[in-house]
Structures are given as structure tokens and as C-alpha cells.
Amino acid sequence: MSAIEARLAELGVTLPDSPAPAANYVPYVVTGDTVYVSGQICMNADGLILGKLGADMALEDGAAAARACAIALLAQLKSACGGDIDRLVRVVKLTGFVNSTADFTQQPQVINGASDFLVEALGDKGRHARSAVSAAALPLGVAVEIEGIFQIA
Incomplete structure (x- = not known):
């Protein structure tokens, strides 16, 4: 087991198989030492996490959806690295999209669900x-979709 997967296991997380693309695109592109991971939508063991922040979904549930996106991003990254996720040098950038009402302004707190998880898991x-x-x-x-850019060795 890799060091990153061991840390994930300590957090009670097992990376799922990387989800297949749902349309005409690739799940990731590797160019040099950079991996661009396509937007990952929020899913858990029960399926898609549906909802609109500011209407029918609480902030905490949105943050949990963002965390699920981060786990899917790491699953795609592992595939991009040929199964060796320990090639990760760093997470470079996330772009998070929050399905929300026009008056909802807490998108950063929702995406914190992904950011906080990645720092907890990867330091x-x-x-x-x-x-x-x-x-x-x-x-x-x-409720949430997140894309990511990663540096690998």
C-alpha cells in the first residue's frame, strides 16, 4: 500500500475505481509533470449527491459533497499515475462549482470540504x-463539481 493510501485508510477512506467519463472527453490529461483532472461530480456509496445550496441542501451537506469530489479527484490522479499515487508532488489548483441559488454566497465554505480533506490527507x-x-x-x-490540477514526479 502506498504512503498516501495508508494515510487515507487512517481517515477511513479507500479510493474507488476512477469513474469513467460521462461524455466525449477524457478523465485526465498528463503533460510533462502536470495532471489536469476533468471535473468530478459528487457521488457516495448511495449514488449521486443531488441538491442546490441555498434551497434544499445545508452547508454541511454541500461540504460533504465537495469532500466526495476530492476523493474522486484522487482516484483519477491515481489512474493518471499508473496506480502509483505516491508520485504526487502537490495539489496545484482546484476549481469548485457549487449548484446554488442566486442569493447563496458561501461557495468557499462548501469547497472547503474538498480543501480541508486534501490538506488533512496529504499535509x-x-x-x-x-x-x-x-x-x-x-x-x-x-450539488458540487470540482476539477483539479496536480504536479507529479
Whole structure:
């Protein structure tokens, strides 16, 4: 087991198989030492996490959805690294999209669910630049979608 996966196991997290793309795109692109991971929508063991922040979903549930996106990002990263996630040098940047009402302004607190998890799991390797934006709707009605940029060895 890799060092990163051992740390994830301590947190009670096992990386799932990387989700297949839902349309005509690739799940990640590796160029040089950079991995660009396509947007990952929030899913858990029960399926898609649906909802709109500011309407029918609480902030804490949105943050949990963002955490689920971060786990999916790491699963894609592991695939991009040929199964060796310990090639990760650092998380460079996340862009988080929050399905929210026009008057909801706590998108950063929602995306903290992903950021906090990555720092907890990866330490300083998990610290990153970030954007958190509102979206009127997201694919399939999910609450959160996050894309990521990673540096690998």
C-alpha cells in the first residue's frame, strides 16, 4: 500500500475505481509533470449527491459533497499515475462549482470540504490555489463539481 493510501485508510477512506467519463472527453490529461483532472461530480456509496445550496441542501451537506469530489479527484490522479499515487508532488489548483441559488454566497465554505480533506490527507502536498464559484445548475442535478490540477514526479 502506498504512503498516501495508508494515510487515507487512517481517515477511513479507500479510493474507488476512477469513474469513467460521462461524455466525449477524457478523465485526465498528463503533460510533462502536470495532471489536469476533468471535473468530478459528487457521488457516495448511495449514488449521486443531488441538491442546490441555498434551497434544499445545508452547508454541511454541500461540504460533504465537495469532500466526495476530492476523493474522486484522487482516484483519477491515481489512474493518471499508473496506480502509483505516491508520485504526487502537490495539489496545484482546484476549481469548485457549487449548484446554488442566486442569493447563496458561501461557495468557499462548501469547497472547503474538498480543501480541508486534501490538506488533512496529504499535509503540505495538499495545499493549493483555488476558485469557488456558483452555478445555476450542474450536470445531473449534483450539488458540487470540482476539477483539479496536480504536479507529479
